[in-house]
Structure formats: C-alpha cells, structure tokens
Amino acid sequence: MTIQVDNVKVQFGNVVALAGVSLQFGANQIVAVIGANGSGKSTLFNSITGFVDVTCGSIRIDGTEVVGVPAFKRIANGLARTFQTPRFDPFVTVEKAVMCGFYPVSRAGFMRSIFATPSARREEREIADKCDGLLHDFKLDGLRHMQMGELPMGQVRLVEVARAVANKPKYLLLDEPAAGLTKVEQTLLGDEIRRLSKSGVGILLVEHNFNMIRELSEHVVVLDRGAVLFTGKPDELAGNRDFVNAYLGTSGH
Ligand SMILES: Nc1ncnc2c1ncn2[C@@H]1O[C@H](COP(=O)(O)OP(=O)(O)OP(=O)(O)O)[C@@H](O)[C@H]1O
Ligand SMILES: [Mg+2]
CATH class of the missing domain: 3.40.50.300 (P-loop containing nucleotide triphosphate hydrolases)
Incomplete structure (x- = not known):
C-alpha cells in the first residue's frame, strides 16, 4: 500500500x-x-x-x-488533498463545506437524491452524523452556521482538512x-494528523514549520x-x- x-x-x-x-x-x-x-x-x-x-x-x-x-x-x-490556497464559496456554511467532502464516495446517485428515496434519505442522515463527528474532532462545532468568508485563514484551513478526511482517504x-x-x-491539527496516520492513512505533508515536521x-x-x-x-x-x-x-x- x-x-x-x-x-x-x-x-x-x-x-x-x-x-x-x-x-x-x-x-x-x-x-x-x-x-x-x-x-x-x-x-x-x-x-x-x-x-x-x-x-x-x-x-x-x-x-x-x-x-x-x-x-x-x-x-x-x-486520494485526498488540501490546497495551499483553500478554495471555498465564501457564502457556504462551515457545516455544508465539510459535508461536501462526503459526496465523492456517496452511494446515493443524483436521481435517488432528487426523488429522496428512503435509502438516499438514510444516507443523508448518516452523512449528517459523520459531519457532526468531524466538526467535533476539529473543534468547529460552534462555527457550523458561520459562512466560510467570515472565518480567519487558520479556521478555513481546519475546515479544509476536515473536508479532505471526510471520505476516509x-x-x-x-x-x-x-x-x-x-x-x-496547530496542536489540534498535529494531533489529528497523527491520529489519521495511526489509523492507516499515508500522509504527505508540505510544511514550513520545522518543529511540527x-x-x-x-x-x-x-x-x-x-x-x-x-x-x-x-x-x-x-x-x-x-x-x-x-x-x-x-x-x-
Ligand atoms: N501552473 C503553472 N504555470 C506556470 N508555472 C508554474 C505553474 N505552477 C507552478 N509553476 C512554477 O513552477 C515552479 C514550482 O512552483 P511550485 O508552486 O510547485 O513551488 P512551491 O515549492 O510549492 O513554492 P511555494 O513555497 O511558494 O508554495 C515555480 O517556478 C512556479 O513559478
Ligand atoms: Mg506551494
């Protein structure tokens, strides 16, 4: 692997x-x-x-x-990644931004989602629960209804990492x-990176902070x-x- x-x-x-x-x-x-x-x-x-x-x-x-x-x-x-300059719609909420991370591997197709079939609704609920878990892990619970454009860059980056790990890369x-x-x-992010690595994720990290490295x-x-x-x-x-x-x-x- x-x-x-x-x-x-x-x-x-x-x-x-x-x-x-x-x-x-x-x-x-x-x-x-x-x-x-x-x-x-x-x-x-x-x-x-x-x-x-x-x-x-x-x-x-x-x-x-x-x-x-x-x-x-x-x-x-x-494979998942974050960008050096995060790209978000400034009007999207933190919660929705993290939720987007689940959709590359979502099983519910476009038609099933549109017609809200029971399985699509069940999957939506599962995604909402998992999203809650990620917001909690990254200490973003309190910001879930804020718009991305309102956040300082540090928190934008945390949202981006949370979104990147949503689909369990x-x-x-x-x-x-x-x-x-x-x-x-930084400590929170470092702990999450370590935890992800221990759970089996392979991580490539560009970083200027040598202490963190x-x-x-x-x-x-x-x-x-x-x-x-x-x-x-x-x-x-x-x-x-x-x-x-x-x-x-x-x-x-
Ligand atoms: N899309 C592009 N078109 C033209 N040149 C590019 C493009 N992307 C990168 N480059 C050039 O390729 C070289 C490597 O750039 P890159 O962005 O990979 O460096 P970096 O190590 O990430 O730098 P930084 O620390 O500033 O983020 C640079 O000379 C850059 O100007
Ligand atoms: Mg770069």
Missing part, C-alpha cells in the same frame, strides 16, 4: 518545476516535503493528484499507474495546512529547484551540508 513517484518531470513552458523527482510513502507514514519557494512542492502534489500533466515519469498508487488518470478518479479511489496530501493557525490550532514525521524530503536534495530523518538535516548551505547560507548559522 504505497504511492510511488518515479523520476517525475513537470515543465511549464521553459520552467522546469520538477526535474526528475522520486519518492514514496505508504500507510501509517507521514512524509514531510520541504523546500524554498518555487522548489516544486505544490507541483509535486498537483502531479500526484492529477491537477497537472507530468512530462515524463511514473506515479503508482498501490501498484497501479495513474499518470493520465483524471483527478476525480484518483480522488474516488482514496487512504492517502492524504496536505499543502501547508498549518499556515496561519494559532498555536492551539520533527514532531510528526520520521521522514523528510527536501526539494531544491525541482530536484530531491535530501531524503532522510528530520534530525539528520541539521548535519547535512547541502541543506545548511541552501537554507541557512554558506556560513551555516
């Missing part, structure tokens, strides 16, 4: 966003991806989820090649989920101008000269 990225290249015109990236992560693992602005972190996420076309290389999910497979099919097969890609969160919210992940991949500069344990990074030079300057302070 792994996502295996092999020698993936992505080019936008003359810009090489990924220059042959390989990595893998599996169930119960939290792999962190770090790198300077423009190093290709979001493009890596977009490649895995099918939001950009890869120029060459292979991406396998549980052994099945997904290059060329549309994003919606990858998502229906257990096998793999979860989080693009800077802690940006703009208060310390309390140290606490959550055993494995880190450093991207530098579209290439893998380092891969290993977070604690090994401090002693890696390439990393120190690239991120802290050649003096190593």
